[in-house]
Amino acid sequence: MIRHTHLYYSLKDVQIRKMCHYSNHKIVCCCLLMLTQWDAITEMDEQNRPIHTFQVCHVMEPNQNNWLRSGWIQRQAAQRVYVELRFTLRDCNSIPWVSGTCKETFNLFYLQTDDPLPAATRFRPIDYAKVDTIAADESFTQTDLGDRVLRLNTEVREVGPVTQKGFYLAFQDVGACIALVSVKVFYKRCPSTLRNLAAFPETVPHMDSSSLVEVRGACVENAEERDTPKLYCGADGDWLVPLGRCICSIGHEEMDGHCRACKAGFFKANAGNVKCSKCPLRSSSHDQAATICHCDKGFYRAIKDPPTMACTRPPSAPRNLVSLINDTALFLQWTPPANTGGRNDITYNILCQRCDGGDSGETQCEPCEPDLHFIPRPLGITGTSVAVLDFAMHANYTFHVEAVNGVSELGVAARSLANITVNTHQAGVLGPAFLGIVKKDWATYNSIALSWSEVQQPHSDIVDYEVKYYEKEQEQLSYSSTRTKFPSVVVTGLRPSTVYVFHVRGRTPAGYTAYSPNFEFTTAAEDPDVADQGQVLVVVTASVGGFSLLVILTLFLLITGRCQGYIKARMKSEEKRTRFHSGHVPFSGIKTYVDPDTYEDPTQAVEEFAKEIDPSCICIDRVIGAGEFGEVCSGRLRIPGRKDIAVAIKTLKGGYMDQQRRTFLREASIIGQFSNSNIIRLEGVVTRSRPVMIVVEYMENGGLDTFLRTRDGQFTVLQLVGMLHGIAVGMTYLSDMGYVHRDLAARNILVDENLVCKVSDFGMSRVLEDDSEAAYTATGGKIPIRWTAPEAIAYGKFSSASDAWSYGIVMWEVMSYGERPYWEMSNQDVILSIEEGYRLPAPIGCPVILHQLMLHCWQKEYSQRPHFNDVLSFLDKLIINPSSMLALVNDAISFPDSPEDMPDYPLFISIGDWLDSIKMSQYKSNFLAAGYTTLDSISTMSIDDVKRIGVCLIGHQRRIISSIQSLRLQLHHIQQSGFQV
Ligand code: ADE
Numbered sequence: 004m005i006r007h008t009h010l011y012y013s014l015k016d017v018q019i020r021k022m023c024h025y026s027n028h029k030i031v032c033c034c035l036l037m038l039t040q041w042d043a044i045t046e047m048d049e050q051n052r053p054i055h056t057f058q059v060c061h062v063m064e065p066n067q068n069n070w071l072r073s074g075w076i077q078r079q080a081a082q083r084v085y086v087e088l089r090f091t092l093r094d095c096n097s098i099p100w101v102s103g104t105c106k107e108t109f110n111l112f113y114l115q116t117d118d119p120l121p122a123a124t125r126f127r128p129i130d131y132a133k134v135d136t137i138a139a140d141e142s143f144t145q146t147d148l149g150d151r152v153l154r155l156n157t158e159v160r161e162v163g164p165v166t167q168k169g170f171y172l173a174f175q176d177v178g179a180c181i182a183l184v185s186v187k188v189f190y191k192r193c194p195s196t197l198r199n200l201a202a203f204p205e206t207v208p209h210m211d212s213s214s215l216v217e218v219r220g221a222c223v224e225n226a227e228e229r230d231t232p233k234l235y236c237g238a239d240g241d242w243l244v245p246l247g248r249c250i251c252s253i254g255h256e257e258m259d260g261h262c263r264a265c266k267a268g269f270f271k272a273n274a275g276n277v278k279c280s281k282c283p284l285r286s287s288s289h290d291q292a293a294t295i296c297h298c299d300k301g302f303y304r305a306i307k308d309p310p311t312m313a314c315t316r317p318p319s320a321p322r323n324l325v326s327l328i329n330d331t332a333l334f335l336q337w338t339p340p341a342n343t344g345g346r347n348d349i350t351y352n353i354l355c356q357r358c359d360g361g362d363s364g365e366t367q368c369e370p371c372e373p374d375l376h377f378i379p380r381p382l383g384i385t386g387t388s389v390a391v392l393d394f395a396m397h398a399n400y401t402f403h404v405e406a407v408n409g410v411s412e413l414g415v416a417a418r419s420l421a422n423i424t425v426n427t428h429q430a431g432v433l434g435p436a437f438l439g440i441v442k443k444d445w446a447t448y449n450s451i452a453l454s455w456s457e458v459q460q461p462h463s464d465i466v467d468y469e470v471k472y473y474e475k476e477q478e479q480l481s482y483s484s485t486r487t488k489f490p491s492v493v494v495t496g497l498r499p500s501t502v503y504v505f506h507v508r509g510r511t512p513a514g515y516t517a518y519s520p521n522f523e524f525t526t527a528a529e530d531p532d533v534a535d536q537g538q539v540l541v542v543v544t545a546s547v548g549g550f551s552l553l554v555i556l557t558l559f560l561l562i563t564g565r566c567q568g569y570i571k572a573r574m575k576s577e578e579k580r581t582r583f584h585s586g587h588v589p590f591s592g593i594k595t596y597v598d599p600d601t602y603e604d605p606t607q608a609v610e611e612f613a614k615e616i617d618p619s620c621i622c623i624d625r626v627i628g629a630g631e632f633g634e635v636c637s638g639r640l641r642i643p644g645r646k647d648i649a650v651a652i653k654t655l656k657g658g659y660m661d662q663q664r665r666t667f668l669r670e671a672s673i674i675g676q677f678s679n680s681n682i683i684r685l686e687g688v689v690t691r692s693r694p695v696m697i698v699v700e701y702m703e704n705g706g707l708d709t710f711l712r713t714r715d716g717q718f719t720v721l722q723l724v725g726m727l728h729g730i731a732v733g734m735t736y737l738s739d740m741g742y743v744h745r746d747l748a749a750r751n752i753l754v755d756e757n758l759v760c761k762v763s764d765f766g767m768s769r770v771l772e773d774d775s776e777a778a779y780t781a782t783g784g785k786i787p788i789r790w791t792a793p794e795a796i797a798y799g800k801f802s803s804a805s806d807a808w809s810y811g812i813v814m815w816e817v818m819s820y821g822e823r824p825y826w827e828m829s830n831q832d833v834i835l836s837i838e839e840g841y842r843l844p845a846p847i848g849c850p851v852i853l854h855q856l857m858l859h860c861w862q863k864e865y866s867q868r869p870h871f872n873d874v875l876s877f878l879d880k881l882i883i884n885p886s887s888m889l890a891l892v893n894d895a896i897s898f899p900d901s902p903e904d905m906p907d908y909p910l911f912i913s914i915g916d917w918l919d920s921i922k923m924s925q926y927k928s929n930f931l932a933a934g935y936t937t938l939d940s941i942s943t944m945s946i947d948d949v950k951r952i953g954v955c956l957i958g959h960q961r962r963i964i965s966s967i968q969s970l971r972l973q974l975h976h977i978q979q980s981g982f983q984v
Pocket of ligand 1: 627628635650651683699700701702703704705706753
């Protein structure tokens with residue numbers, strides 16, 4: 004108290020100088036400093052620029068208590084406040100005669116208030132809360148008395164939490180030699196930013212450093228939303244997990260994070276982040292932000308033409324129109340127009356006029372008779388010829404052939420016509436007219452009998468008759484014909500209740516007569532009995548036809564060589580079937596694992612095994628870790644109609660390569676195949692929008708290794724065995740499925756709120772890139788050495804037996820509360836020690852029976868390691884009968900009980916050898932000095948004994964005691980079997 008009182012008097016409330024500094028991207032407050040026995044001193048730096056400092060250096064006098072206080076600093080929007088101090092601090096050793104009084108630290112304090120304190124308020128150190136003691140780092144103040152070279156220290160401390168409107172900072176010197184050069188007060192914030200064409204405002208992170216602030220972005224001008232754009236502001240002022248995006252509207256393109264209008268001469272017809280396109284040929288845009296380019300005069304765009312297509316125009320007229328007449332038909336032929344108008348959808352129409360000399364001698368034209376027939380058709384002809392049938396004798400026909408394309412209707416230009424006039428009499432090939440009447444004599448459901456009167460020619464002139472017929476409804480799409488020597492015919496093979504059109508003509512030695520007019524007759528209605536037969540017939544024909552079609556198709560494919568693809572496709576589906584039947588659910592009824600790498604397209608595996616989740620159902624709360632591919636977040640999955648689920652979300656950060664995306668999603672296609680209470684459950688994936696995500700159930704207690712490390716000694720053995728039991732359940736399931744994990748370790752086990760342990764981290768089972776423990780082996784593979792069985796390290800033999808080895812290591816990790824296996828030994832030493840027969844000793848407090856199980860898992864010969872179901876039933880028994888965990892030896896499963904069968908564990912000859920083997924050589928003299936000279940003598944040592952002989956570090960005490968316990972076990976074995984050490 005007295006010292007504080009003294010301070011009141013000694014505090015010089017003098018305002019000295021503004022010490023303002025702005026950090027590069029985070030707002031900084033300025034503060035004014037006031038001082039007592041600190042002095043404001045201006046020094047010169049190397050460039051002779053003044054440096055304003057506050058200094059204190061009362062190193063000769065004891066009991067120093069000198070305070071320097073800032074002015075009131077407004078908190079502004081800050082939730083977490085940081086102070087950066089730059090100072091020099093003089094090394095006490097460099098000042099003679101100051102030992103005892105000279106200090107090398109000072110203290111930082113703060114006081115928060117809603118308003119500045121009244122000017123007359125006395126400074127009371129007791130009101131201030133301590134932030135930290137500040138010491139210099141390596142760049143310790145070196146005062147070279149000759150040159151006065153000063154080394155600056157920079158220290159940053161978080162102050163608070165500050166919840167009131169402002170605060171003061173205070174510096175307490177207790178006898179050091181300090182020069183305070185700058186005080187920078189700042190808070191972190193995520194700066195306003197543009198991401199994915201959305202603007203995000205400056206955002207202050209949450210007070211709670213692990214929580215994220217979700218911020219919705221607003222699309223920049225001329226952009227529109229595609230999935231709500233969101234970012235998350237992290238505690239360090241970094242933006243994380245970009246979700247959703249905006250895209251540039253029509254007429255605008257992305258440039259430097261904005262949507263800029265397309266320049267004149269360019270256009271963009273669709274929203275999206277593609278560039279504006281140059282106007283296509285024969286079009287232009289005169290204004291900015293064009294969504295389409297307008298066609299030049301005389302050029303057009305058809306309705307179905309894409310905006311990117313050049314404008315076109317109607318074609319010119321067909322060329323070289325000629326006619327040919329044979330005994331039955333007139334053929335018109337032409338060549339395509341010289342100018343197609345720039346399109347390739349040209350067709351032709353035939354327009355026909357019949358022109359006869361009228362009574363007045365004038366030529367009169369009228370449209371051709373409707374029963375004139377054109378083959379293939381009169382309009383929309385895609386070829387360059389047409390056959391005309393059934394025209395009258397002695398007539399003049401004028402044919403116009405019109406070329407049209409997709410924009411002909413839009414063009415106002417003259418029609419693209421070519422004409423030709425044909426006189427059918429001059430052609431002289433058409434025979435006499437057919438003047439007879441065609442009658443229907445009878446009809447059944449599928450036949451019609453016709454007859455007609457003779458033509459005018461004497462009968463002997465008629466060689467035969469041709470009867471042409473077609474279904475009226477089909478409009479001559481196809482017609483049939485039949486011949487008869489007599490003026491009657493029965494036409495068969497017709498459809499019931501159908502109208503047919505018939506016409507008949509005669510053939511004479513001079514050629515054909517003209518066709519009779521059209522006659523329409525209808526078949527009878529269907530006879531049900533006969534119809535059934537017909538249907539049966541149809542069915543039989545169809546199936547036989549189907550088969551032959553298949554044969555023909557196969558032959559065709561073989562001949563044309565396309566068969567390869569076909570067979571491959573067949574094989575693929577066959578393969579899939581096989582994979583599914585013999586792979587997924589074999590006869591045993593146990594599902595087996597399907598390696599996603601066996602899929603030609605790995606995305607197919609993802610589709611098969613993982614549900615696609617709509618990203619709008621995912622709410623991200625916070626970042627809980629960082630994976631190789633991107634942040635790992637926690638959040639909730641909100642599927643409508645389902646209870647919300649807490650989930651962990653692994654994200655794939657932007658800018659990934661296709662291969663990375665595949666590797667990332669590989670994990671989902673593996674986890675998606677599993678369904679077991681001790682395997683992490685996959686909720687689904689987001690693959691159709693960015694970022695790509697894998698969503699799994701959330702495990703409240705995170706990784707087992709860290710979980711145990713932070714709760715050292717807090718669980719009962721039974722609880723620990725419960726965890727191991729859960730892991731064994733998961734591993735039994737995996738090995739039954741035929742899945743080899745390859746990276747089983749406590750860090751890859753997740754723990755939920757009820758201490759249920761679940762096996763996780765499947766993505767890297769092939770490539771262990773993501774595991775920081777994985778090291779390269781001589782063969783180039785990356786392997787977590789300490790957890791991996793020797794045969795897997797040596798020659799890559801991974802199996803459920805190598806997983807069993809790793810399980811033994813996990814047991815050891817669990818029983819030692821997250822201790823690192825083999826401590827600080829190098830990977831190389833671990834490999835050599837294992838090779839020499841060395842095994843991890845039982846952790847402190849670990850029942851021997853569990854250590855025996857570990858040793859069993861670590862058998863060199865992998866076939867002798869327990870299967871996971873053995874491990875499981877063994878642990879089941881332990882849990883049912885916990886007293887078994889008090890027993891020392893020999894009641895463990897098939898543990899060798901003769902020395903010949905004993906695994907080759909080392910028997911240390913001397914204390915020195917033993918300490919060397921556990922890397923504790925530095926304590927050799929402690930043991931010897933305390934009289935421990937034989938292995939027998941140490942076997943009874945307790946932890947207190949170890950402490951007493953001078954082993955102070957807890958880690959070393961543990962290592963020594965663990966090893967002693969293991970040694971005790973070995974001695975016990977040997978003694979039991981009659982051996983003497
Ligand atoms: N870290 C990685 N995955 C996790 C999960 N599913 N739950 C909690 N933390 C995790």
